[in-house]
Amino acid sequence: MVQLQCQKCNYKFETARKPSEIRACPYCGTVGSVREIPNASDLLRNADVDEARSFRKTA
Numbered sequence: 001m002v003q004l005q006c007q008k009c010n011y012k013f014e015t016a017r018k019p020s021e022i023r024a025c026p027y028c029g030t031v032g033s034v035r036e037i038p039n040a041s042d043l044l045r046n047a048d049v050d051e052a053r054s055f056r057k058t059a
């Protein structure tokens with residue numbers, strides 16, 4: 001599951017679909033306002049800069 005939040009109305013929701021498939025906020029209907037919310041494990045991973053760089057390089 002991916003957590004998403006609308007930048008317009010701050011409505012949070014989860015989806016099993018790809019974030020790129022969510023074009024409009026299901027609450028206010030604003031197109032292009034939905035952003036993915038990084039989860040805790042992603043934040044921990046990003047804190048390790050060297051590991052993040054090597055991961056991006058090989059990805």
Ligand SMILES: [Zn+2]
Nearest residue numbers: 006009025028
């Ligand atoms: Zn919204």
